[in-house]
Amino acid sequence: MDSGDTAWVLMSAALVLFMTPGLAFFYAGMVRSKNVLGMLMQNVFAMGLISVIWAIIGFSLAFGGTGSIVGNLDFAWLSGVTDLDGNIPGMAFVAFQMMFAVITPALITGATADRLKFSSYAILIGIWSIVVYAPVARWVFNENGWLFDMGALDFAGGAAIHINAGMAALAVVIVIGNRRGHGHEPMPPHNLPFTMLGTGILWFGWIGFNAGSALAADGVAAQAVVNTHLAAAAGMLGWLAVERIKTGHATTLGAASGAVTGLVAITPCAGFVGGAAPLIIGAIAGIGCFAALGIKAKMNWDDSLDVIAVHLVGGVIGTLLLGFFADASINGDTDGLLFGGGAELLKDQFVAAGAVAAFSFAVTFALAHAIRATVGLRVSPEDERIGLDQSQHAESAYSS
């Protein structure tokens, strides 16, 4: 047991926890004022519901036993958790991973903004965390997982978190349908200062998300801190440059969005790359994700707050670029294409991205259909018109 490693992972758990309320404000600023509490609530509620589910069964399904597809029930109710990673207590790993489990389904709320019924949301993410998140976390983060075993790299969850949540968001958007008035009624963000506040919290917390994934207070963690910060910075600049050229202005929402795309893309790479790589990865993410904004309009998907463009596309960019930029002199024993490792890693990264995307989409699509057919996914037209704050929670954010 190493007290330095343990302290850093415990600290990182707290940093990652803080990201979920950060995400809540990031999203809440972008919705209309009648839905701001609905958005905040969906995110914060994930901290309640998913933590409980994770303790009862989720952690065990992700990290128990030796299966390659899914774990077992050895660690159910968090009993019998051993010191999984040598230098840190098992409970430090439980705490850190719990915060990942919480934020991942919360990412989906950006796509379904303003219309997802609260009770159905609870059912959706509760089941999703068991049947989608836990197995995918197993595949990617556990040494017995088949993607991990195959050689695919995912330092902090480019595939397990961002591609996973992004594809789930797409599946739910297709099943739930567009917001009423989508496409002809303006729905501009109601409070961009909230979004900027959330961006700052996310950026801050992401240091723990990525560098904590080293599970040690060492050089890899330090490299991950630097990579994470630089990718966010380059992501912001990349997005703003394209935005300025295409629309004439550098916007605050663009700065916020660009930084987050850099953070998303560096997530799988954080502890495996060095040098100029985080700058290149971040800039490609900022530019690529901005370009991906047009997908939803073309497909008529009302991905309200761009979970697809930011998390799915950003996650894919980072996961695939790791196949080029992985550097064994930084960490691990696998070099990417640009460091003389050939195309082997890139192929594994393709398989990981594709497998997670396909699994997440298929299971989430079926789950969303099942919920729609039984208790319904959407609020009534009248409830959607008056907003989620009043219809779902009997509250108003802004008294008049």
Added chain:
Amino acid sequence: MKLITGIIKPFKLDDVKDALKAIGVTGITVSEVRGFGRQGGHTETYRGAEYQIDFVPKVSLRVVIDDDRADQVVDTIATAAATGKIGDGKIWVTAVERVVRIRTGDEGTDAI
């Protein structure tokens, strides 16, 4: 008595208030309003998507005044609120039948 209603640019409110105080007007009522006129709106861009914002924020102010001072008040507002650019606003005058001061029960010009 007349009710004078003005629609002005919000940043001109303090100038108008000071000018009205200077000529002895004892009270005005102000509200924040939105509207469209010849000034037109503007566009805002969020994540590359353009929104046309048609309604422009304005301030509406109301003054009730004796008949013989109405023209002076209108001219004072017009002078103080002017920038010379499109969107300076409008002023109109309507007749008022009855005015009551709630505290004292005073009526008519005594209530102003």
